[in-house]
Amino acid sequence: MRDARRAESTRAKLASRAFRSADRLLNPVDPAAAHYDVVRIEDGCLAGRYGALRFAFAHPEVFSAISAQSAALITESPQDLDIAGRSGAPLGKVLATVFGSPIDVQHWKTNSPFNLAKKNESALRQLAIYFNCGQNDNYGFEKGAAALHQLLQKQNVKHEYHLYPGDHSFSYFMAHFPEVMEFHSHAFGLNKD
Numbered sequence: 308m309r310d311a312r313r314a315e316s317t318r319a320k321l322a323s324r325a326f327r328s329a330d331r332l333l334n335p336v337d338p339a340a341a342h343y344d345v346v347r348i349e350d351g352c353l354a355g356r357y358g359a360l361r362f363a364f365a366h367p368e369v370f371s372a373i374s375a376q377s378a379a380l381i382t383e384s385p386q387d388l389d390i391a392g393r394s395g396a397p398l399g400k401v402l403a404t405v406f407g408s409p410i411d412v413q414h415w416k417t418n419s420p421f422n423l424a425k426k427n428e429s430a431l432r433q434l435a436i437y438f439n440c441g442q443n444d445n446y447g448f449e450k451g452a453a454a455l456h457q458l459l460q461k462q463n464v465k466h467e468y469h470l471y472p473g474d475h476s477f478s479y480f481m482a483h484f485p486e487v488m489e490f491h492s493h494a495f496g497l498n499k500d
Contacts, residue, residue: 363434364423372435372494374487377444377475380420380451385410398446421458428462435494436466439483441473
């Protein structure tokens with residue numbers, strides 16, 4: 308019981324921090340920003356890859372471009388992930404911290420980049436979208452990246468997707484980081500070819 312209370316407390320703290328961060332991201336404090344057209348980009352790097360897609364897909368009107376490398380795009384159901392978490396799988400433990408144990412299915416669905424892409428399909432057409440993943444991602448995120456690619460194709464949402472040789476490592480991210488920066492340069496018209 309004590310562990311359950313501790314886990315719920317940790318999840319509440321993470322959620323509170325996430326909402327405060329989201330509020331700062333989506334509602335800038337600087338009143339001068341209201342007088343200018345602010346171009347906002349969201350780039351997922353390290354722990355923020357899933358979050359980058361989640362924020363941009365939930366609020367496409369706020370962003371101009373989104374990129375994510377090896378994002379935690381998970382196609383398994385929350386029920387399957389609960390089983391993995393109980394078996395001690397590392398991904399299951401991480402997800403339990405954010406989504407609860409058992410996973411809060413409504414919270415999962417509300418924050419799913421797949422569901423947000425369906426909900427905001429037409430608005431996503433105004434957003435420059437880029438994502439990639441390694442073919443041998445240590446967590447199997449390449450399946451989710453391929454599924455998001457297929458969903459966006461089906462919805463006729465323009466995006467750039469790449470599946471490259473590699474895994475879920477710092478060297479993979481750094482090898483493709485220049486490509487991500489090139490994408491954002493093109494998205495903002497800074498790189499005229």
